[in-house]
Amino acid sequence: MPDHSSSPAPRAPRVLVIGIDGVRYDLLRELPTPHLDSVAQAGFLTPVEVAPGTPTMSGPCWATIATGVGPAKHGIWGNNFTGHRLEAFPDFATRLARVDGRRTFVTGGWAPLMIQQDGGALFRAPGRLSFIAPADHTPKAWDDCDEQVTAEAEHVLAASDPEASFVYLGAVDETGHSLGCGSEYREAVVRADERLGRLLAAVRxxxxxxxxxxxxIVVTDHGHVDAGGHGGNTLEERTAWLACAGPQFLPGRPVGTVRHADVAAQVYASLGRPVDPHWTLDGRPFGS
Known part of the structure; x- marks a missing residue:
């Protein structure tokens, strides 16, 4: 009989989703983003079209990313989440914690994602949640907030053992709203990439x-017009993007069309968690 005594034990699956709000896809080619590039080189980076009928706003886009279903199911059509159907279609961190008892972690500074404000929270009951609010709605205050969020996530990722995590960075989007997509916006994208590098280093x-x-998985929700802002139907607003690296993905292998709703499905797939058909997800794992 074959000797399997030296066969390596299967590695424990873990998933980290980093959401960077409002980063234009077309500007990624112009900016130094070595850490995002490292994820793309180990797997892929692809544009993601905001689904037809979904407003190019943070609320509905992040809800689709987190739940794996579109607005017709999760019920979020704007940045006020009142009227949502998140009990029926919960975020992946809550579903994993409630159904499977998995260790999950969520952190960020945009209130509707994290706490009961403006109809929130999107992330209903993850295993661990750390809400770090900005002191004001200015680019500087949001940059400070992202710094604190990153430090908190570094600590948890390095010292604890979450099986699935979501980290939200919002300074790029706030800079675009306040100052347009000029030099300050580009600098904010570069700083977000530096923070991504710190999160990757914490994992390693x-x-x-x-x-x-x-x-x-690194993902953005929507783009911006040149003057700053979103919510319309221009190509710049409707084009988001996603980068992913992991054991299921070979560098440079095409994965086909990727959608926001696919993120939650991929989280479950990466953890080896079969999707219950009663969840009626709209998404599917990348490349399937």
Whole structure:
């Protein structure tokens, strides 16, 4: 009989989703984003079209990303979440925590995502949640907030053991709204990439990293017009993007069309968690 005594143990699956709000896809080619590039080179980076009928606003786009269903199901059509159907279509962190008892972690500074404000929270009951509010709605205050969010996530990712995490960075979007898509906006994108690098380094610093299989997904919700702002139907507003690296993806292999609703489905797939057909997800794992 064959000797399997030396067969390596399967690595424990882990997923990290980093949401960077409002980053224009067309500007990524112009800016130094080495950490995003490293994710893309290990897997892929692809444009994502905001689904027809979905407003190019943060609320409905992040809700689709987190739940795996579109606005017709999750019920979020704007940045006020009143009237949502999140109990029927919960976010992936809450579903994993409630149904499977998985360890999940969510952090960020935009209130409707995290707490009961403006009809929120989108992330209803993850295993661990850290809400860090900006001191004001200015680019500087949001940059400070993202710095605190990143530091918190670094600590949790390095020292704890969440199986699925979501980290939200909002300074790029706030800069676009306040100052347009000029030099300050571009600098905000570069700083977001630096923070992405710190999160990746925190994952790699884990004592158990060699025994883990990490899938990293980096995604934006929508773009901006040149003058700043979104909510319309221009190509710049409707074109988002997503980068992913993980054990299921070979560098440079095409994955076909990727949609926002596919993110939650991929989180479940990366964790080896079969999707219950009663969840009626609109998304599917990348490349399937």
């Amino acid at each position: 610093s884990r004592p158990s990293y060699a025994a883990e299989a990490w899938t990293v």
